[in-house]
Amino acid sequence: MRRHYFIDSSDKFVETICQMARMVPPGRGRDGGQHGEGGQGQERFARYEIREEYGTGSVEVYQVMEHSTLVLFDVAFCDDVIFEYDMKSHYVGVTYCIDGEMERHEQGYEGFLFAQNHLFVSKSAEMKGRTCQHGGQRYQCVSLNMNSEHMIHLLGKSGIELWDDTMGRLERLTRRQYVTGGQLGEVVTNIFRSIFYCELPEKSKILYYEGKVKELLSLLVSGKLPGLENDETAMLLDDYEIRQIRLGHERLMENRGHPPTLNQLSKELAISRNKLAKGYKLIYGKTIYDHYRTTCMQDAVVLLSDLNKSVQDIALDIGYSNASNFCNAFKREFGVTPLQYRKIRLKNASGQSGTRTT
Incomplete structure (x- = not known):
């Protein structure tokens, strides 16, 4: 079963959420606990819990600054949910996926899978397209929506000139990096x-969120996000090259322990060494083999939660020939050995007083 909704304004979005969810009394957080009393500023915040017939989870809506809406999604729908949107009032959207995935389609661009650590920046004009979240899949994201006609109130005259220039470059040169889900660096990830x-x-979150939104906008207008640097090679990446670079990452992960060299990857992917190296860093935020090692270490962290797996087993799973080399690499990455990390996680899990729930 699929549920379709049409969105043409922020008010229509809130109206749609009200159909699918019930408003939660002021002061109750996502974990069910009290997070402060209501009162002044409460009209700038609303929290909705998804009704059982639609799924589980919550949606939080904050009015931050003038003509800007910050939405936090933590939902899992029972059925496929499709939002058709046609924003006539020149909205700008910035969305970051915390976890999960959804399909996105925007007019004029190919559809793509929007997944963890992906950033989507809408064009600063009319927005038209659709999203599809499949039933049974949890999806968490932070979405900032602004009316571009009121951006000058947020950024000032000098800021709006920078914004227009940055969005222009994003449109002409590297926007497809974001539309296809560009991987982000630590600074931007930490903000979201x-x-x-x-x-x-x-009542304290509004002020905190406004500060974070301004920090994010300053990064956008300064061109410091991956893909907006003044790099001629980055400007020349086309859709084919982006796909090939992502395929290169898959090849690395398929050959753990014996990853192909840069020359081998370049030949297999039919892309120059220089463009492969610079394009990889543009998309993933790190050099090819730094990102390869980081990904292996992140996988090791997940495997350490399985108490039936020994350190030697995990070392072999992620491509190391012996546990000693793996332990040394893990300690360089995280500052502790794999066993120390496992003990810390177990201790934290046993002592945790409560967890975030949907």
Whole structure:
């Protein structure tokens, strides 16, 4: 079964959420606990819990600054949910996926899978397209929506000139990096995650979120996000090259322990060494083999949660020939050995007083 909804304004979005969810009394957080009292500023915040017939989870809507809406999604629908949107009022959208995935289609661009650590920046004009979230899949994201006609109130005259220039370059040169889900660096990732996991009282969150939104906008207008640097090679990446570079990452992960060299990858992918190296860093935020090692270490962290797996087993799973080399690499990455990390995680899990629930 599929549910279709049409969105043409922020008000229509809130109206649609109200159909699918019930408003939660002021002060109750996503974990069910009290996060401060209501009162002044409460009209700038609303939290909705998804009704059982639609699924589970919550949607939080904050009015931050003038003509800007910050939305935090933590939902899992029973059925496929499709939002058709046609924003006539020149909206700008910036969305970051915390976890999960959804299909996105925007007029004029190919559809793509929007997944964890992906950033989507809409064009600063009319927005038209659709999203599809498949039933049974949890989806968490932070979405900032602004009316571009009121951007000058947020950024000032000098800021709006920078914004127009940056959005122009994003449109002409590297926007497809974002539309296809460009991987982000730690600075930007931390901004979005600090917003999503903020545990301040509701009446304090507005001020905190406004500061984070301004920090994010400053990064956007400064061109410091991956893909907006003044790099001639980045400007020349086309859709084929982006796909080939992503395929190169898959090849690395398929050959753990014996990853192909840069020359071998370049030949297999039919892309020059220089463009492969610079394009990879543009998309993933790190050099090819730095990102390869980081990905292996992240996989090791997941495997360490399985108490039936020994350190030697995990070392072999992620491509190391012996546990000693793996332990040394893990300690360089995280500052502790794999066994120490496992003990810390177990201790934290046993001592945790509560967890975030949907």
